[in-house]
Amino acid sequence: MGHTANEDDSLAVKAPPLPSPLRHSKFTTQKMRILVTGGAGFIGSHLVDRLMETGANEVIVADNFFSGTKDNLRRWIGHPNFELIRHDVTEPLLVEVDQIYHLACPASPIFYKYNPVKTIKTNVMGTLNMLGLAKRVGARILLTSTSEVYGDPLEHPQKEEYWGNVNPIGVRSCYDEGKRVAETLMFDYHRQHGIEIRIARIFNTYGPRMNIDDGRVVSNFIAQALRGEQMTVQAPGTQTRSFCYVSDMVEGLIRLMGSDVTGPINLGNPGEFTMLELAEAVKELIEPSASWKLVENTPDDPRKRKPDITKAESILKWEPKVSLRDGLPLMAADFFERLGVSKK
Numbered sequence: 001m002g003h004t005a006n007e008d009d010s011l012a013v014k015a016p017p018l019p020s021p022l023r024h025s026k027f028t029t030q031k032m033r034i035l036v037t038g039g040a041g042f043i044g045s046h047l048v049d050r051l052m053e054t055g056a057n058e059v060i061v062a063d064n065f066f067s068g069t070k071d072n073l074r075r076w077i078g079h080p081n082f083e084l085i086r087h088d089v090t091e092p093l094l095v096e097v098d099q100i101y102h103l104a105c106p107a108s109p110i111f112y113k114y115n116p117v118k119t120i121k122t123n124v125m126g127t128l129n130m131l132g133l134a135k136r137v138g139a140r141i142l143l144t145s146t147s148e149v150y151g152d153p154l155e156h157p158q159k160e161e162y163w164g165n166v167n168p169i170g171v172r173s174c175y176d177e178g179k180r181v182a183e184t185l186m187f188d189y190h191r192q193h194g195i196e197i198r199i200a201r202i203f204n205t206y207g208p209r210m211n212i213d214d215g216r217v218v219s220n221f222i223a224q225a226l227r228g229e230q231m232t233v234q235a236p237g238t239q240t241r242s243f244c245y246v247s248d249m250v251e252g253l254i255r256l257m258g259s260d261v262t263g264p265i266n267l268g269n270p271g272e273f274t275m276l277e278l279a280e281a282v283k284e285l286i287e288p289s290a291s292w293k294l295v296e297n298t299p300d301d302p303r304k305r306k307p308d309i310t311k312a313e314s315i316l317k318w319e320p321k322v323s324l325r326d327g328l329p330l331m332a333a334d335f336f337e338r339l340g341v342s343k344k
């Protein structure tokens with residue numbers, strides 16, 4: 001059977017499902033009800049702080065505590081506007097909410113490679129479940145995707161239009177390809193069911209509350225320097241990353257959720273550093289006696305990474321404010337406290 005005009009029309013974006021009637025209630029000033037999956041993790045818990053501090057929201061966190069901890073949320077536990085649910089997003093979740101920030105997914109390469117099949121399930125089934133929830137309750141949903149969708153990029157800096165250079169069968173692909181499928185699912189639910197979607201492509205983010213043994217480079221170097229261990233620079237050390245401080249990232253995520261663009265949109269700090277430069281900065285700013293050693297790298301490590309944030313700047317009026325030199329000492333202060341070492 002040939003295609004008809006109607007069939008082509010059916011490919012157009014559907015109208016979004018209706019939000020809860022409470023959104024338009026005349027007699028109650030209903031707070032915005034927001035679900036944060038992965039809210040016990042590093043970025044998630046800072047996002048929860050911001051959402052709770054306004055007093056205008058009720059926040060529900062769903063987390064399986066694989067890489068996050070209740071401790072990150074301790075100031076909100078018991079608060080009437082806050083609820084914490086131990087929940088794995090690979091299972092469906094039934095809650096009545098207006099917005100969903102979908103962060104749940106291990107992010108450190110050590111954590112996401114630990115159980116790669118589970119990482120894929122988290123990205124694919126987890127995102128499907130959250131999209132199903134968004135569809136049922138008419139919620140807007142934001143996915144925290146990643147710069148890793150660009151793989152080992154052949155374009156530099158990376159613009160949102162770049163399709164990436166990802167090894168589909170490598171040890172990182174459970175995460176990279178998982179996030180790429182998650183983005184696909186978001187767009188298919190948007191086109192097919194009219195779901196309001198927002199996609200942030202987050203570049204390396206650091207700050208207080210990162211798991212001390214998280215395995216990512218900034219937390220490793222600071223913890224190693226404070227413990228009197230040599231910083232482990234993975235060879236060749238000339239690979240680059242662009243590091244964004246967590247408060248800037250949270251501001252970007254909230255602006256994106258409040259905007260009227262689907263994305264994907266890069267969020268990150270364009271300041272680009274080699275790992276050797278990062279080790280030198282930790283030594284200079286945090287622990288002058290620190291030293292580093294070159295160690296073996298892991299397969300498929302991207303050689304360079306730097307966001308083009310023109311879109312975020314023009315559409316969200318967002319740009320990062322905290323430089324690496326200002327952010328590293330803020331993170332170190334938190335690590336000093338948690339490691340129980342005294343500041344020199």
Ligand SMILES: NC(=O)c1ccc[n+]([C@@H]2O[C@H](COP(=O)([O-])OP(=O)(O)OC[C@H]3O[C@@H](n4cnc5c(N)ncnc54)[C@H](O)[C@@H]3O)[C@@H](O)[C@H]2O)c1
Binds near residue numbers: 145201
């Ligand atoms: N920090 C970064 O540099 C960075 C960069 C790009 C993208 N991201 C994305 O941002 C999000 C948060 O990253 P983060 O740095 O805060 O990492 P994190 O590991 O601190 O937080 C992830 C949270 O998700 C939870 N989680 C994992 N699997 C789950 C599951 N199946 N069900 C429920 N909860 C689950 C963890 O317990 C944890 O609390 C992730 O989606 C990550 O992919 C982070």
Ligand SMILES: O=c1ccn([C@@H]2O[C@H](COP(=O)(O)OP(=O)(O)O[C@H]3OC[C@@H](O)[C@H](O)[C@H]3O)[C@@H](O)[C@H]2O)c(=O)[nH]1
Binds near residue numbers: 215217220221
């Ligand atoms: O101890 C270490 C750890 C890491 N590194 C190097 O530091 C660089 C960054 O590595 P990280 O493990 O911090 O993070 P990656 O940039 O590889 O991945 C990150 O990318 C963006 C997000 O999606 C995730 O947070 C994470 O996957 C790599 O080149 C790695 O080789 C070290 O030199 N020493």
